[in-house]
Amino acid sequence: MSFLTGANATYVSELYARFVEDPSAVDAGWAAFFRDLNEDGRSILAELKGAPWNKNANKVIGAPAEEAPAAKKDGKGGKPVAAAAGPSPEELRKAILDSIRALMMVRVYRVRGHLEASLDPLGLHKPEPHPELDYRNYGFTEADLDREIFIDNMLGLETATLRTIIRILRETYCGHIGVEFMHIQDPDQKSWIQKRIESIHNHTEFTERGKKAILERLTEAEGLERFLQMKYTGTKRFGLEGGESVIPALEQILKRGSQLGLDDVILGMAHRGRLNVLTNFLKKPFAALFSEFQGNPATREDFQGSGDVKYHLGTSSDRDFDGNVVHLSLTANPSHLEVVDPVVLGKVRAKQTQRGDEDRSDVMGILLHGDAAFAGQGVVHECFAMSQIKGYTTGGTVHVVINNQIGFTTAPQYSRSGPYCTDVAKMVQAPIFHVNGDDPESVVHAARIATEFRQEFKADVVIDLVCYRRHGHNESDEPAFTQPLMYRKIASHPTTRQVYAQKLIDEKVLTEAESTQMVADFQAHLEADFEAAKSYKVNKADWLEGKWAGLGLLEDEEEMRDERTDVSVELLQEVGQAISKLPEGVNVNRKIVRQLEAKQQMFKTGQGVDWATAEALAFGTLCVENTRVRLSGQDCGRGTFSQRHSVLVDQETEERYVPLNHIREGQAHYEVIDSLLSEEGVLGFEYGYSLSEPNGLTIWEGQFGDFANGAQVIIDQFISSGEVKWMRMSGLVMLLPHGYEGQGPEHSSARWERYLQMSAEDNWQVCNFTTPANYFHALRRQVRRNFRKPLVVMTPKSLLRHKLVVSKLEDFGPGSRFRRVLPETEALKPDDQIRRVILCSGKVYYDLFEERAKRGLDDVAIVRVEQIYPWPKETVMKELGRYSNAEVVWCQEEPANMGAWTFVDRRIDFILEELEHKSRKPMYVGRKAAASPATGLNKNHVYEQALLVDQALSGALFTLPQPFRRVTKMSKMQNPK
Numbered sequence: 001m002s003f004l005t006g007a008n009a010t011y012v013s014e015l016y017a018r019f020v021e022d023p024s025a026v027d028a029g030w031a032a033f034f035r036d037l038n039e040d041g042r043s044i045l046a047e048l049k050g051a052p053w054n055k056n057a058n059k060v061i062g063a064p065a066e067e068a069p070a071a072k073k074d075g076k077g078g079k080p081v082a083a084a085a086g087p088s089p090e091e092l093r094k095a096i097l098d099s100i101r102a103l104m105m106v107r108v109y110r111v112r113g114h115l116e117a118s119l120d121p122l123g124l125h126k127p128e129p130h131p132e133l134d135y136r137n138y139g140f141t142e143a144d145l146d147r148e149i150f151i152d153n154m155l156g157l158e159t160a161t162l163r164t165i166i167r168i169l170r171e172t173y174c175g176h177i178g179v180e181f182m183h184i185q186d187p188d189q190k191s192w193i194q195k196r197i198e199s200i201h202n203h204t205e206f207t208e209r210g211k212k213a214i215l216e217r218l219t220e221a222e223g224l225e226r227f228l229q230m231k232y233t234g235t236k237r238f239g240l241e242g243g244e245s246v247i248p249a250l251e252q253i254l255k256r257g258s259q260l261g262l263d264d265v266i267l268g269m270a271h272r273g274r275l276n277v278l279t280n281f282l283k284k285p286f287a288a289l290f291s292e293f294q295g296n297p298a299t300r301e302d303f304q305g306s307g308d309v310k311y312h313l314g315t316s317s318d319r320d321f322d323g324n325v326v327h328l329s330l331t332a333n334p335s336h337l338e339v340v341d342p343v344v345l346g347k348v349r350a351k352q353t354q355r356g357d358e359d360r361s362d363v364m365g366i367l368l369h370g371d372a373a374f375a376g377q378g379v380v381h382e383c384f385a386m387s388q389i390k391g392y393t394t395g396g397t398v399h400v401v402i403n404n405q406i407g408f409t410t411a412p413q414y415s416r417s418g419p420y421c422t423d424v425a426k427m428v429q430a431p432i433f434h435v436n437g438d439d440p441e442s443v444v445h446a447a448r449i450a451t452e453f454r455q456e457f458k459a460d461v462v463i464d465l466v467c468y469r470r471h472g473h474n475e476s477d478e479p480a481f482t483q484p485l486m487y488r489k490i491a492s493h494p495t496t497r498q499v500y501a502q503k504l505i506d507e508k509v510l511t512e513a514e515s516t517q518m519v520a521d522f523q524a525h526l527e528a529d530f531e532a533a534k535s536y537k538v539n540k541a542d543w544l545e546g547k548w549a550g551l552g553l554l555e556d557e558e559e560m561r562d563e564r565t566d567v568s569v570e571l572l573q574e575v576g577q578a579i580s581k582l583p584e585g586v587n588v589n590r591k592i593v594r595q596l597e598a599k600q601q602m603f604k605t606g607q608g609v610d611w612a613t614a615e616a617l618a619f620g621t622l623c624v625e626n627t628r629v630r631l632s633g634q635d636c637g638r639g640t641f642s643q644r645h646s647v648l649v650d651q652e653t654e655e656r657y658v659p660l661n662h663i664r665e666g667q668a669h670y671e672v673i674d675s676l677l678s679e680e681g682v683l684g685f686e687y688g689y690s691l692s693e694p695n696g697l698t699i700w701e702g703q704f705g706d707f708a709n710g711a712q713v714i715i716d717q718f719i720s721s722g723e724v725k726w727m728r729m730s731g732l733v734m735l736l737p738h739g740y741e742g743q744g745p746e747h748s749s750a751r752w753e754r755y756l757q758m759s760a761e762d763n764w765q766v767c768n769f770t771t772p773a774n775y776f777h778a779l780r781r782q783v784r785r786n787f788r789k790p791l792v793v794m795t796p797k798s799l800l801r802h803k804l805v806v807s808k809l810e811d812f813g814p815g816s817r818f819r820r821v822l823p824e825t826e827a828l829k830p831d832d833q834i835r836r837v838i839l840c841s842g843k844v845y846y847d848l849f850e851e852r853a854k855r856g857l858d859d860v861a862i863v864r865v866e867q868i869y870p871w872p873k874e875t876v877m878k879e880l881g882r883y884s885n886a887e888v889v890w891c892q893e894e895p896a897n898m899g900a901w902t903f904v905d906r907r908i909d910f911i912l913e914e915l916e917h918k919s920r921k922p923m924y925v926g927r928k929a930a931a932s933p934a935t936g937l938n939k940n941h942v943y944e945q946a947l948l949v950d951q952a953l954s955g956a957l958f959t960l961p962q963p964f965r966r967v968t969k970m971s972k973m974q975n976p977k
């Protein structure tokens with residue numbers, strides 16, 4: 001028995017407290033003892049003081065140090081009394097040392113216990129015994145195993161034998177679950193996990209019904225894969241075999257989650273096990289899946305787009321868990337692993353906002369990962385980085401890693417530097433449950449705790465389901481080329497279902513015959529659906545459900561133009577008032593006060609509306625019309641170029657005031673968020689947001705357009721092609737600052753050639769506007785048509801402050817509209833005497849315009865193509881048709897292999913041919929083809945820019961387009977060198 005119980009422990013802790021204050025106040029023997037303790041020992045002693053039994057501490061403390069070596073309570077909770085024959089100080093000190101050592105061991109188990117957990121179902125990776133988990137490391141010997149030790153209610157016990165302590169520690173921390181949680185700084189989260197797992201030794205005792213339910217889920221998971229293997233041998237399906245426990249785990253997350261308020265869940269996952277999740281979890285009909293295996297499209301006949309492979313498709317459904325209905329949807333994704341993660345998060349966030357789910361209890365994301373991808377893909381980091389930021393948080397995601405201990409052919413030691421594939425999650429101090437996939441009860445148990453944790457703390461949590469992959473990377477792949485030993489082991493390893501069924505048979509939960517029947521019943525069910533698949537017809541147009549109801553797909557080009565984006569003068573003035581007045585009670589920066597005054601002037605005179613004001617007018621008018629606006633990007637509150645000032649920061653308090661949210665009562669919200677320094681994660685998030693919120697305007701702004709290629713996967717795989725692959729529309733706007741202003745290779749070009757190269761099938765709009773009004777109309781157009789298309793805009797930098805880059809208020813008012821092409825504005829010679837017509841887009845227009853004026857040229861017309869895609873053929877044709885005797889030039893500031901040239905050249909060709917124009921070919925004027933988008937030397941930039949403007953206006957042209965020929969001659973200008 002331990003001497004160190006109840007009042008004795010109190011006595012010792014108080015003695016220690018006294019020693020800490022004044023070492024000479026305690027007896028010399030105790031002082032020496034305390035002095036010899038190491039730091040851990042001291043901290044444990046200090047903590048004893050707070051133990052719940054320490055109610056009479058102040059009374060004990062009154063006892064002289066040597067007088068009451070064995071204070072005891074009187075048994076009725078009354079005042080402590082001295083023991084008649086208590087332990088000697090020596091015995092007491094030994095007991096304290098036992099406690100301290102035992103508690104030190106408990107602490108170490110919490111930190112390192114997972115290292116000895118039995119996680120690998122194949123047993124290939126046996127954990128090495130860790131010296132710090134050996135009781136002998138703490139000064140105990142075998143002889144101590146049966147000694148009672150006071151452990152301060154640590155494992156739910158006040159005292160226990162050393163043997164019991166070790167057993168409980170091993171059950172809790174070294175069984176089939178290894179828990180990593182001691183890296184968590186938040187004391188509540190940490191102690192929540194500690195209590196939750198220690199109180200039940202990290203084990204749930206399932207009811208017979210619960211156990212049978214788990215077996216049923218495993219039966220379905222395994223049964224489907226077997227069936228597909230049998231019917232479609234060798235067809236790629238990226239089967240779940242080896243990781244079947246993920247299905248009961250998902251069930252548990254939903255079941256427990258729905259008890260805790262969850263009613264909408266968005267999932268993202270990769271290829272592995274997807275067909276299983278789609279059918280067995282999301283309840284996509286098996287017949288639909290078999291029909292796809294038979295080569296039929298997954299979508300309705302009347303709209304098929306380009307389609308996608310089966311294991312990329314999404315679906316949605318409603319499922320009932322004990323009367324709680326949960327809406328589930330699996331987000332379609334490309335092959336690019338993990339890139340769907342931010343998209344899922346954005347969708348979750350949008351739904352939370354729509355539903356007013358402020359504490360984020362109702363809507364949640366679940367992300368399933370592969371071990372190699374989770375460890376390797378940077379976007380995983382970006383998503384964790386976003387997870388607790390105000391503008392992006394979704395209140396935590398439940399992550400499940402299907403850790404089959406291999407990535408294609410690559411073994412873990414080549415896949416990561418850290419010990420676990422989940423180490424990245426520690427960056428947000430997420431708790432991580434590593435679980436042996438062959439113990440489905442432990443998996444379900446961990447899933448339950450993870451779900452509770454997410455609902456309690458609204459933070460990320462990870463389940464690392466350690467399993468194996470029964471076949472090769474796909475079903476026709478030979479894994480033994482690279483992992484012969486592993487696969488030899490797998491070949492003789494029983495399936496998870498077999499292991500679990502045997503366990504339940506041994507426990508007499510069910511008989512062998514019942515188990516066999518369960519398999520046969522499911523097989524029969526699949527056979528019936530297999531037959532039904534032969535006549536299966538997709539009839540669900542699920543892409544226009546819910547919030548999308550009322551919207552349609554774009555049917556033809558005409559419709560695309562048919563939109564009204566003008567607003568009343570009163571509304572313009574109302575918004576103008578809100579964005580230009582000095583808000584009461586806000587100490588606005590003096591320079592901004594001047595800007596506000598300038599804005600007031602714009603609304604008074606109706607003249608000189610600049611870019612940022614036009615944008616604010618678009619946002620403000622939409623908000624008044626009850627359309628939410630969300631803008632996110634790096635520093636976009638102020639604006640990279642200090643142009644937007646959406647947020648006024650009080651100069652005394654740093655409080656933030658957003659004028660666009662103060663237009664009128666009841667208006668929709670304008671949300672502007674300075675993003676984290678990520679492109680891929682944030683763009684993916686906003687794209688996801690736009691998928692779930694068709695009735696709001698969602699915008700991502702690049703700091704400079706140049707950086708958008710950090711998000712190239714999101715652009716290629718989702719924004720440009722999501723609609724044709726998955727019939728999911730998006731009205732996302734991408735704002736990409738672009739323009740050659742001498743800032744070097746990385747602050748000049750948004751590389752819009754890439755967007756143009758990807759343009760087809762009306763997949764999006766690619767624009768380079770020259771007027772604030774056009775920008776205004778284009779933004780409003782995004783949410784005023786009955787279909788949605790992404791909008792990619794090259795946005796200005798220096799033009800934000802250019803005196804010519806302004807619009808009149810009437811350009812926003814009644815009757816105004818978006819203009820795809822802006823014709824010549826000046827009075828020149830009659831059209832048939834125009835010598836040259838220059839087509840251009842974006843900033844170079846103003847360079848040409850000003851230089852033409854300077855030179856007094858009246859025989860060169862300039863036509864601006866504001867929207868390059870969809871290519872406004874008719875309007876360009878109309879404009880070119882006017883100038884029947886003119887040479888036709890395409891002028892751009894980008895190098896010939898970049899910019900719009902390679903996109904427009906043949907399109908202009910066709911127009912000229914159709915017009916039977918005298919000029920049969922457009923001539924190219926711009927920078928020569930280049931590897932780097934722009935020079936880093938400002939002098940060269942100025943020279944090149946002047947040269948191309950000169951060339952466009954006055955230079956001799958080559959008769960054939962020579963995009964790759966270097967422009968070398970200056971006509972009237974001096975080389976500035």
Ligand SMILES: Cc1ncc(C[n+]2csc(CCOP(=O)(O)OP(=O)(O)O)c2C)c(N)n1
Pocket residue numbers: 272335336337369370371372373374402404406407408469473
């Ligand atoms: C971004 C990206 N790079 C490469 C690939 C090719 N690839 C497909 S699956 C795979 C291995 C994935 O391993 P893991 O994440 O462990 O999942 P598993 O297939 O083992 O379930 C790779 C490299 C890909 N799909 N996406």
